[in-house]
Amino acid sequence: MVPLGFVTVVGLNVFGLIGTLTGADSIRTFSSLSLVAAPFYFLSIAAVIADVATRRIALPRPLDYLTYLTMPFKLLAGPLEQPGLIAQVKAWQPRLSWSRLAVAWPWAALGLTMKFVIGNKLTPAGTLGATDPVASILTAAIFELRFYFDFAGYSFLGYAGALAFGFKITQNFAHPFFAPNVVLFWRRWHMSLGRFLARYLLEPNVGKIRGRGARMLFTSAIFFVSAMWHGGTMNYAFWGLFHATCYFLWISRLKRRSWPRAVGVPTMILFFIAGRYLAIEASPHRLLEKLGNLVSPAAWSADLAALGTRVLDVIGPQGPALLSALAFFVVEYHSVRYYGPSRPYHSFRRPVVAMLLLIIALFFGSTGGGLLYARL
Template sequence: MVFSSLTFLFAYLPAVLLVYYAVPRRFRNLVLLLVSLFFYGWGEPVYVLLMIASITFNYFFGREIGKYRDSDREKARKYLIACIALNLLLLGFFKYWDFLAGNLNALGLKFLKPLHLGLPIGISFYTFQTMSYPIDLYRHDTDPQKSYISFGSYVTMFPQLIAGPIVRYRDIAKMLEERKENIDQFYAGVLRFTAGLAKKVLLANSAGQIWESINALPASETSVLTAWIGILCFTFQIYFDFSGYSDMAIGLGRMFGFEFLENFNYPYISASITEFWRRWHMSLSFWFRDYVYIPLGGNRKGLPRQMLNIMIVWLLTGFWHGASWNFVLWGVFYGIVLLIEKLFLLDVLKKVPKWIRHVYTMFVVMLAWVVFAHTDLSVALHYVTMLFGNASAFANSATLFYLRNNIVLLIVCAIACTPVVKKADSLFSREKLRPFYPALILIGLLVCTAFIVDASYNPFLYFRF
C-alpha cells in the first residue's frame, strides 16, 4: 500500500488515526506496531514473519550488546558482528541472490539457481535502519530498548517503513517513550503530508508519464531536444517521487508525535556534486558516512586511503539502489566525480561564475539519471548518444508537442525544486499566509484525489480490444 493510494487515504489512515487516538498513551506503541505489521503484510502477508524475525533477533542481540558492552568488549563485539551479519544476510539473500546467480550463470558457473522471490517491501530501508541499533549500542551512542513492543514499533513504523527516511534508532529513542502528540505538531504534519502527496501525485507522476512517453518514441520521431526534455522529466520525477514520499513520511510521523530528520534539502540547487550529495537522500549519505566511511578510516589515514574509502562507499551506495549493474555503474560514476572534485575541481569551480557551477552540477546529475533509469546499459548508452546528437533531428513537432502540452507542469516543477516558496512564506511572515492554508490544503486534497482516481480510469473501448 503506497501513501498515494485511495486505500491508504480513505481506509487505512482514517482507521489508524481513530484507533491510535482512541487508546490511552501507554498502548500507542502497541497500536503502532500492530497497524504497521498490517501495513507491511498488506502486499505480501508471508513476509510479516520475516519482519517479526528481524525485530526479534535485533532486539535480543541488542540486549546482549547492551549487557556486555562495558564489562566484556570482546563478547559484545561478537554479538555485534553476528547481528550485522544476520541483517546483511537477510538483505543479501532477498535482494542480491538472483543477481549473483544470474551473473555466475553468465560466467558458466551454474551451481546457484535464481529463486525469483519477490523483494520484501522496504527491506533495503529497514535492514539499514535496524543495523544502526546494535552499532550505536556498541558505540555507547544509545541505550538498549527494554520493551519489545517499543522496539518493534520503531522497526516497523509504517510512515518510514517502505521508502525512508532511514531513521536511526538513537534519533527517535526518546520519542518512543515520551512523545506528546499535540495540535501544533499535528498541524505541521497535515501541511507536510499534503505537500508531499501533491509532489508525488501531481508532479512526479505527471513528469513520469512524459518520460515514459518520450522513452517509447519510435526512432523516427526522436530528437535531441526531446531527449533532453525526457531526461529532465525523469530528473523531476525521481526527485518529487522520493522527496514527496519523504515529506509524507515526515508528515505522518508528526501526526503520531514523531520528528524524523530531513531527507532532502533542495538538491537541485547545488553548485557541485559534493554539495548535491549533502542535499540528496541525506539519511542514506549519513548512514554510509557514520557506519562505513568513518569506520574505514575516513580521511584520517592519508589521501590514498581516503580515495579508496570514498570509492568503497560509492560502490556500495550504487549497489544498495538495486541489484543491477547500471546502479553499480551509477554509484562508481558518482564516486569518481566526487574524487575529481576533491582533488582539484572544487577549487576550479570556486573561480567560475555561479551559473556555470549550477549548469555543471545539473549536467552531471542528469547524465547519471540516464544510467539510473535504464537497467539495460546498452539502452542507457543509446540514450546518452541521443542527448548529444544521435537522433533524427535537433527538434521536431514532437518536441513542440511535449513543450506546449506540459509547459505549466515543467515550470511548476522547476520552481518547486528551489526554496522559492519557502522563502516567500517567511518573507510575508507565517501569520499573513496562514489564513490561506486551509483553502490550499482543501484544493490540494481535492486535486490529488482526482488524479489518483483518474489513474485507475481505464476505458475499455471497443476499438481497442
C-alpha cells in the same frame, strides 16, 4: 560489527533481492509495501546491532525495538532512520497536541502537492525506449523531476505524520536542486541514506586509511554502496561510477577553484540529468545505444532537423505538470534565497501558502502512481 550494513546490502544484491524488492528488475515485482520495505528492515536491524555492540545505545526493550523497526512514518519518509529514534519511542506519550499539528500540517500540504499534483502527472516512462539524443535527454530530465517530486512528496507526508505524533525524524530533502556542488547535493538528497552510510561505513573506516588521496577515493567509492542499494545492474554500476567520479573530482580538485554562476548552474543541471540518464535504463543494450547516439553527429543531425516534433513527442500531456514544476521551483528559489537551506521550504510552509497548497492538492491531485522510488 561496523561493515554489517554494507554486508547486508551486498548480500541482498548477491541473491538479487534488492533488485527484486525495489523493482530494479521490473515494475511487475512491486507487490506490497511490506515486501518493498524488507531491505530497510534488514538495515535497521543491522544498525541497532552495530550501535548496541559499540555501546552507542543501550539494548532496547523488545516493544520499543519493534516500534522503531515498523514505524510507518519512518518507512514512508526515509526510511533509514538511525537507532537514536528508539529513545524518542521510549519516551513517547500519546496525547493530542495542537502545537504538533500546527507544525505538521504545512509539511503534509507540501507533500500532497509535490506527490499528487506534480509527481504523479509526470509520466516519462512512456518515452524511456527512445534512443535518439533529444528524446533520451528530455526523458531523463523529466524522470529526475518525477523522482524529486514523488520521493520528496511522500517523504514529507511521512515527516508530517511523525511530527503530528511527536516524533522527530530525518527530513530527507532540503532543496537538493539548489545545491551549488555535488557534495552539498548529496547532503540534501535522500539525507537518511547519506547519513546512514556515513555513520556505518565512512566514519568507522576512513580514519584507518593512510593518505589523503586514498581517503578521498574511499569516500567517493561509497557511491557504489548506494548504487548497489538501488540494484546490482549495469545501469546502476554506471550510476555509481558517475557519482563517485564527480564526487572525487570535486573534493580533490574542483572545490579549490571559484566558479562563476554562468558555469556552475549549467554544470549542476548537466550533473542532475546525466546521473538520472544512467540510472533509469535497465536494458544494457539500449543504454549503450543511447550513449552511442549521444556522440553520434548523424543522430544529432536527425534530431535537430525535427527538433519540435521530438520535444513534443516527449512532453505530450505532461505540459501542465512541467509548468507546475517550474512554478514550484520559482517559489523554492525564493525560499532558498530569503530563508536559506537551514529553514527548508519555509515559503511553502507559511499558513496562507500551505492552505493554498492543500486546496490545490484536494482539487487537482492525481491518485495512484505508487511510490516511484521504491520501484525504479
